[in-house]
Amino acid sequence: MDFALSAEQDDLAASERAWLTKHDPIAQRRRSIDDGPARIPESALKHVVESGLIGLLTSDMGGTHVDLAVLVEEHGRAASSIPLAELALATAQLEKLDHPLSALAEANAAGEEVIPLVLASVDGIPLSAEVNSTNLHISGTTAPSPGLIDATGFLVAATAANGTEIVAFVPPAADGVDVRTLDTLDLTRSWARLDFDLTVPADRWTTVPSGTIARADDALAFYRKMDALGAADRLLQQTVEYAGQRTQFDRTIAGFQAVKHHCANMALLTDASRASLWAAAVALDGTDPALRSAAVSRAAAYAGDATSTVASIALQVHGGIGFTWEHDLHLLTRRIKVDELLNGSVSWHRRRLVST
Template sequence: MDFALSDEQEALAEAERAWLTKNDPIAARRPGIDDGPARTTPAGVRHLAESGLIGLLTSDMGGTHVDLAVLVEEHGRAGSPLPVAELAIAARLLEQLDHPAFGATESGAELVVPALASLENPAVHAQIDGGQLRLSGTTAPVTGLIDAHSILFVATTDTGTEAAAVVPVDAVSIRTLDTLDLTRSWSVADVDLTLEEGTWSALQPGTVTFVHDALATFRAMDALGAAARLVDMTVEYAGQRTQFDQPIASFQAIKHHCANMALSVEAARAALWAAAVALDGDDADTRTRAVSAAAAFTGDGASSTAQTALQVHGGIGFTWEHDVHLLIRRIKVDELLDGSVSYHRRRLAAA
């Protein structure tokens, strides 16, 4: 595949990185890191809305999944708590459904995040009885859920019909999870609802799988962003740290480590670009292969990059004050959610 980011996409990434540098999420998180999960901020949501990023995938904005991918990478790099991909995916679905919540969602007045069953241990059950939709069980972990106003449930019923419903968060039980990730909140929704006819919508066949694929792609892209920052931090540290009166970056073993890290990140980026391009295409089989190949390769590669970064940093990388452990924690959670490495390898083998 011949592919490169356009000048507009490069500018989009640079602008988002500039905003994130000015409003450093990790620096903002540090003072309250022991007080509870990371929260989205009004300023962050306002930035996403005013920049058109929540509605990026809508017809008016005309953005692509590649556009969203470059943004998600920047937020992963910065350790941002903002659920950029989730908000954009929800806005796109609400527009397709012509849902009344679309306008408030796109403007940032109401935060709506998608919730689905877990890929590997599905625990959400959906059943249509006459005109009613019955939802019960527990969703997969969702980032930003504790700050959302509503949840966009996307599910496959016992008969294979795909359905969606927007439900206020106070209609379900939200449980915030204690995870390794200190830069984002992760929660699940326990649901036991019967929705009357007219309060839920049938979806086009394949929509649930598409949303799973999109979330898996952007979860891996987030990990890529964190891994890319670790590469930069490691190269900078190796140039500053001296041993035997010379920078450790001059040692062949350290050079090999840094080269392997950089190679892993660039290869993963190429795979994820291919997955994002496939999300914008119409071939479901191609999308399945591209997404699972990218998610599996990136999950494994980002985790290895994180471990190598910690090894090169040595003792300082283990300290609470250094940012290395925050990015490693984020990568490890990304590796497990929206399909683990082993899940995507099995899916790819069966495709």
């Protein structure tokens, strides 16, 4: 497959990287890292709203998954706490609804609401959803998701007992909803699960076409690994720079053959991950569900393992300094390790590929 980013997509990535460099999320996070989970800064939320990024996948904006992917990679590189993919996917889904809930799409894109998309775990127990007259009863626990503690509501997707797929808007203060904050390796984002045992009235839920949840699962799996790619690419750049500065035996360690091989392997793993993920992004923009799922699982399985390996090599080349609290390496490595496991682990995606 021949593929290259357009000039507009390159400019989009460069613009977002410039903003994130100026408003360094890691520097901001370090000031509050002992105070509790990472929160979404108001300035960052205002930026993605005013830039139109939350509404990127809506019909008015006309963006694609490839467009959103370049942004998610930049936010992964910067270790941003904004759940950009979850917000953009929720906004796009809300817009498609033939239901009064569709009005929330505009509110989400405008920053009046902060509504991420939340799903059950692909490798865990699914949510239980039962339709009783016009009401919907949801019970169970969702997959871990970032940014839930800052949300003003949640767009929850589930499959009912009769096989019908539904989406529901759930306010965080609703009876029967518990936002359970999780302690994870990742210190750059907040992670939480939603525990449900509630009845949703008719004005807050609706049915959606079959295949909607599978597409959403694939999209979140893809963006989780795209985020890891951004962090891995930053570790590659930091490692090459460090190797060119660190001296040993009166020469820079970049001159040692073993270190050269390490850096070359990091570059190979990063570039190959990017290639597989771009193929998945193109498939997400397509209409073939089998092709999409296979492309996403191939990319997630490879990139999940490869980015974790890049983080391990980066730590090895940095040596002792890489273990220190003051160095950013451990924050990016922690982020990559969590991305590796969630929305389908490497082994889960491999199993899915084998079974198809």
